[in-house]
Amino acid sequence: MDDKRNIILAVVLSIAILFGWPYVSSLFFPTANPPARPAASAPATNTPTAGAPTAGAPAADGPQATRDRTLVLRESPRVLIDTPKLKGSINLKGARIDDVVLPTHKETLAKDSEPVRLFSPSGTKDAYFASFSWSGEGLKLPDANSQWTADRQTLTPAAPVTLRWDNGAGQRFVIRLSVDQDYMLTVAQTLENVGRNQIVARPYGLLSRIGPSRDPSTWTIHTGPMGVFNGAANYDIDFTDLDEEGDKRFSTTGGWLGFTDLYWHASLIPAQNLPVEAQFRAGANKRYQADVTYAPNVLAPGKSVTVTSRLFVGAKETPVLERYTDQEGIALFDRAIDWGWFRWFEKPIFYLLDWLFRQIGNFGVAIICLTFIVRGLMFPIAQRQFASMAAMRALQPKMKAVQERYKDDKVKQQQEIMELYRSEKVNPLAGCLPIFLQIPIFFALYKVLMLAVDMRHQPFFLWIKDLSAPDPLHILNLFGLLPFTPPSFLGIGILAVILGITMWLQFKLNPAPMDDMQKQIFAIMPWMMMFVMAPFAAGLLIYWCTSNILTIAQQWWLYRQHPVLSQPAAAK
Known part of the structure; x- marks a missing residue:
């Protein structure tokens, strides 16, 4: 009788595994090519959650209707981005990096497939962009409608671009952008006080996106908000956590934060030797923001200050991420790939396969x-x-x-x-x-x-x-x-x-x-x-x-x- 009972139990369990596996595997082992995310019905802009601290980075935009990307790109003057691995443009209205595609990676296997698009302007489907600016009290600051000027028309690895904006009240704002051969932009923010009064301002950077990742976050592979804070990688925050629990704040020296997909990644990398306040925020209609804010800078008349950050936007190529970690000192940047506890064994398998x-x-x-x-x-x-x-x-x-x-x-x-x-x-x-x-x-x-x-x-x-x-x-x-x-x-x-x-x-x-x-x-x-x-x-x-x-x-x-x-x- 025991044998018969065990056989019946084995058959029942086998059938349960057979027909229940698709639902279990969808949670723990997502397919490599998940279905495309449907068009966002919410405005493709970002606002912070209620009660965001005034010292933090402000929201990117207010709501507006979703519009055709081609039309939006034509509406404002732009500086082109032209590197072997990045193509796109920078919006001079608001000084936003909001148009980035990866020419070496295609959306599908079709010969006429479009390249993978990571960044898209505010007001378009799947809006996703980066912005660097200042916050402060008692002075006129650049915002989303500020018109910047550029010293050249194209950003390349050999030719940095400098953006300038004058508030007409004694302060000059400068952003110098450079890019390498891979996926890293360096952003040097300079504030010059040529007025008569002392001012206080805080540099910040933000990433804004509409909608969660199209790649589901699972027990084995994390996608969504993530970062490295004080020498430890944090994979514990999902988009649903931000929706249900509100803002997540961190104080850190060194590290980075951003949003990661299965294959693609965008992150803000502050100066690794300066303390910053970092946070993830969620607004209405699936709008999400990651931002970093530096300590206040007190500038007497005739003084200036420069803070240098970096922005990664691109593919999670293992050798590239490890080079940024080992050679450029970005703390645990290779952890953008969620290898898990067994990375010590998985990465040698990767390198053997790659060889x-x-x-x-x-x-x-x-x-x-x-x-x-x-x-x-x-x-x-x-x-x-x-x-x-x-x-x-x-x-x-x-x-x-x-x-x-x-x-x-x-x-x-x-x-x-x-x-x-x-x-x-x-x-x-x-x-x-x-x-x-x-x-x-x-x-x-x-x-x-x-x-x-x-x-x-x-x-x-x-x-x-x-x-x-x-x-x-x-x-x-x-x-x-x-x-x-x-x-x-x-x-x-x-x-x-x-x-x-x-x-x-x-x-x-x-x-x-x-x-x-x-x-x-x-x-x-x-x-x-x-x-x-x-x-x-x-x-x-x-x-x-x-x-x-x-x-x-x-x-x-x-x-x-x-x-x-x-x-x-x-x-x-």
Whole structure:
């Protein structure tokens, strides 16, 4: 009766996992290419939450209607941005960096796809921009309508741009912008007091965006507001936290804050040696702001002050982020990628894959080569596993005898079996070691494929055009011939079928377990895993299928070393 109950329980749990997995995976393991966010119905501007401190950065704008981006870009004079990795423009009305696209990254795989857009002007769909200015009392300050002048028409890595605005009351405001070959802008804010009176002003910078990230934040991968404060990375704040709990404030020296998506990132980086007040804010209609404010500067007549900050806006390319951390002293800037607790293991996997990819030129083949390396390193462990399986199989008749002898005394039965293990020098858990060692490798590869923009849109062969996305060919709609898309938990692709078949073959090559419940579980496991793994990135399935095939080959070879494993149970 116990065996029957266990079998029924195993089947019920398997069905629950099979059909409940899509909902669980959507929380913990998001797909690599989530659906595009629908058009925002709220105004594409930003206002702070009620009661924001007067010392903090002011709100970016008041509400206005969503308008066509092309028309908005034409309405004000602009300075072009032209670098290998950044294109766009700076709005001289308000001195805003509000038009940024990434020419080296496309929105989709289509040949005519637009480049990824990060920043868009206020008043447009998905408005997202950066602004640097001053706050203070008793003096006329630049605002969103102030018209700045520029000393050149294009910002390039070789040609910085200086913006100027005079308030006509004795104060001159200067912003000098420079940009590197990657994604970092340096912003030097200067305030000159040529008037007759002492003034007090605080430089600030802000990021403003409409709507949350289109990439969901999950237990394994954080998206949304994040930053590094006083030497510690903070992944604890989501957009919903700001909506429900209000502003989040931090006092820090060094670090940064901003908004991070799965592959893209924008952050304000204050001078790393100066104390600042940093905060995240949420306004009505899904408007969000991140800002940093420096301590007040007291300027006597004839004096000036300059504060230098930086703005990152671009792709989360691992080598680039690490260079900013290691060579330019931005505290923990590489943590913009949420590698998690196992970054010490995941990043070496990334760099090995990246090296293989640069040598081979095909990322799918690089994954296959990584699988060969992993299996090669684990070959001695696999040999011990099979030796342990052989010893366990040889011990099973004695174990059966102990079970029969003490069938009415479970405690004594377990004691005798443990004594049998000790006397025969058999470790019943030794066969599980390779599986446990595979888990961190598998998880590390999952994180690499999900997080590393370097792997985004990398093709393999034939129908696999993006290894970071699920297999696009589904069996149930005859590979696209039938005019419907199966639901996610039934979207079984070719790679998932290969995974199921190779797992089934692998289990068939293993010695048949003597316990009926184990037989039932092993019978259903390959096909359950076929459904579970189907929504995952194609690159992950290629790794697992290759690993299964190598395991089958390894089993065939090792059976020749341990013939007892290949003998049917009845023969013993």
